[in-house]
Amino acid sequence: MEFGYVFRRLLSAVPTVLLVTFMVFIAIHIVPGDVVDIMLGTQNYLTESQIEELYSEYGLDKPLIVQYGIWVKNLFTFNLGTSLRTGRPVTELIRERFPITLELAILSLSFALLFGIPMGIVSATKRNGFLDNFVRVIGLIGLSSPSFWVGAILIVLFSGAFQDFNLFGYVRPGVDLLSNLQVMFLPSLTMGLMVAAQILRITRTSMLDVLNQDYVRTAKAKGVSTRNVILKHSLRNALIPVVTLSGIQLGYLLGGTIVIENMFALPGMGRLLLQVVNERDYPVVQGIVLFIGILIVLLNIVVDIIYTLIDPRVELR
Amino acid sequence: MIFVVILVTLFPGVFAQYDPYKMNMDAFMNRPTGSYWFGGDQFGRDVFSRSMYGIQKSVIIASSAIAISALIGTMLGLLSGYLSGLTDLIIMRIMDSFFAFPSLILALFIIALFGSSMTNLIFAIGLVYVPIFARTVRGATLSLRDSLYVKASKALGKKEISIMLRDILPNISSVLIVTFTTNVSTALLTEASLGFLGLGVPPPEPTLGGMVGQGTSYLLSAPWIVLFPGLMIAIIVLSLNILGDGLRDVLDPRINR
């Protein structure tokens, strides 16, 4: 039943993802400046014939369509190629860098949920009170501020304040979990704030919706305390849209980490993408775009499925 | 608040005291003072004046970009929703692929390819938001397609284009307006991010994102260079969001608040 749906969605996603990779491929090859240019920089130490040899070695002398075709063909053997600049396999690079971006996204989402949901609940229950308006304003500010600006402010605030706190210099969780969390603290806070605002608003809206429902009023009339009304009856239903929003936000987070990763010196995939686009390291660019594309498609499918599981009114098409 | 923003957009000269391009070494990296409200930047230019012009630039860029998105997206959405079938399939596939594209990357490519100028930037950002409009319009079109008066028009033998433009379009206008305002703020943030990464309108043009980007290196020594433009961005986006919220409350009868 559901597997059929998943299968169909996956199948229909294939042309989309391929289209994306094709567009990226064309774009990055058309842009002036190629990997050999970057390599030679302003030193220009090779002769014309040596440069042509290099193009041939990298397979860049073939027509674009052929190059793309070769890349697609290699996909069938799960071969994403090797980086033209460092010689390392693309899959290895992604495997190294993605977990960091993922950790950042998850931690940011956690911060967002941690702040957003309670504030949303408070805001909904104390509707139009001072607290509600205050929280709504904070929410809107969080929503409106560019993430890099928030990050910059946080750096200024924290810089030099906590000497024992390991703020910069990424450490893998496996090596030193405490340091890892310390280093991830500021960046996840930065990204989390933006998402928290979204979560807050959705929680508030959906709580208000639910609180107005008849069955809630009935419970209140029966004398059930407000607290119980919130916790037992409304919360679960109210959280449904929050869940779906979280899924969407995760997608955004994964895509939008470039600036934050750069600013906080995190060796994530976002930063890698920026770097390899600058360096015209074609195989790595293609690999990352493919990876992100597939990820987003999968994420959308999961979100859709969860949504239908929770809300039986919506059907899967 | 939105009115102040609109005023500044239209008449930045009124607010700006100094020529935003002139480098005055006396103001070099000054803290905010009486005459330089937001302080001086790394070239001795007045941050306040540059912020005012920057607001103008950023608002123009964001609005124009979304206008383009709205235009193209609405067209595609109407076609897709009304005509269905193969047209629908193809258009939606292409829209989906744009969706899966990290928007920053798309804009990055277009800029890298065609150079960074204001028009290219508007075009790049505009392109990124086309899918949102296409999808929304398509959805609205679908629900209206089978309505009585559309069927009536069809029966009357009206041409398809006429139906799309005269019957469907006016009825989805509320959805369009809301989508427009909500996305202008996102477009502004995208422009700011691009400016921050160095891909926006090139210097010495003052853009809010660019000012933050170019000022980050001096963050610890002269935070006002980054602080104020960023604050401006937040304020504009804030006012736009409030506007959008308000409009949605008014125009969308389904939400009972």
Added chain:
Amino acid sequence: MRKYFAVLLVAALSVLIFAASDKVLVMAIETEPVGFDPTLVTAFASHRVLENVYDGLLKYDENMNLVPNLAKDFEVVDPYTIVFEIREGVKFHNGETLTVEDVLFTFERIRDPEVKAPAASYYGEVESIRSFEGNRVEFKLKIPMASSLLPNFAGVNSSILSKSFVQSGANLQLVTNGTGPFYVEEFVAGNYISLKKNSDYFVEGLPHLDGIKMMIMPEEVTRVSALRNGDVDLAKIGEPLSLNQLSTDRFKIFRTPVLSYYLLGFNTTRGALSKPEVRNALNYAINRQMIVKAVAFDEATVTGPLNPELDFWAIQPDQFDEYTYNPEKARRLLTDAGYPNGFEFEIVAAQRYNFDKVAQVIQAQLAEVGVTAKINIVEWGIFISKWRESDFDSFISMNSGSIDPDIQFNRTFRTGGSTNVFLYSNTEVDELLDSGRSESDLNSRRLIYEELQKKLVEDSPMIFLYSANTIFASNDSVEGFRSLANESLIFLRETSKK
């Protein structure tokens, strides 16, 4: 809550104690290495690592004099011949002993056109390399340019490799095997490079450090904050203003003038810029001191065609009339050249190394004399592409400098030179370059290059601007750190941590 603090405290303390027993210097760098093959790579960060992992026949001392390194002794026998005596008992990191064979093999590899080594063109005039008894290697040259060739032997791209190691098929981009004071223990891309002490280093007592951890932090803000927060001991400072955040009672500041210089280069075939008189006139319109102040915050020196520190070779900037800021004269000269109302042209720049900032200041200055410069900021890859194809009216860039005038000028100003993107062609200059190379008498050479410098400023295929200082900052625990004028960090081997 209290329990949490206790755990935190213990963790912090244990980290501190653990770190204290091992003298590892943690430093923040801006970019990351792209490969570790000394013969092939040109990336700045790669060189900073490799110069401590590999050795060349010669090296620079703290005054930028060439001194013996892997070569115990060297002699310029005559202008066509250099002889090196190779040190004995030097071990590679894998335990093998360095022999003359390795030296010969290394240069064979460098000169092999299939390898495409950056240093190959420098050894283009080498006729033969052979070894003979007494552990000696002799370089015979086709033209008498022996003293001009010497600085190349101190370059990272001429580092000596182990023949057996290379022939074993190892991928030198990923694994290293040098003779230097450190070896690469770990490279986590995007994150850090970990260097560890080579206890068998052939110089007794060095290195002092047990290891170096180079953390990759692209943003200035991150590096400065990390230094202030104690997360790193030493950091590369890109913006002089950051120094305001580092008070001198807690931090040490290291400034070094460098040889690389900023320039405004012209396409000498385009429009108004094809006239030397016009280019010459622009010199007077540019206030170099102000650029130094505005872009480098005075952490730089105005430079002529050669770095002013090279007192033997360089004509000092104030000796050139063109270096005095004189807008009226600029206008006059432009009028004489046929442009009384100025003209328009484009400056191509990128947002790196402050190129765009320099362009902005110059644009403002040229506007004062009626010349309209439009700035075209392009992405780095596009910048390089335009540079190589000479697709520009003018551009802002930075060239690496040298202590030897031939290395400084040859490829850049010779007709058809590989870095002569100005499409500049002047037979007098070509002749001066040729005679300068082959002249063995030091004083005659000096005169030749003096004439060349004058010619270059007169013709101005490029306008030499300034050389910035390299700035590093460290906390109090770091001792004995210095960086050289060629931005080399080989003195990390003499650095220690309290």
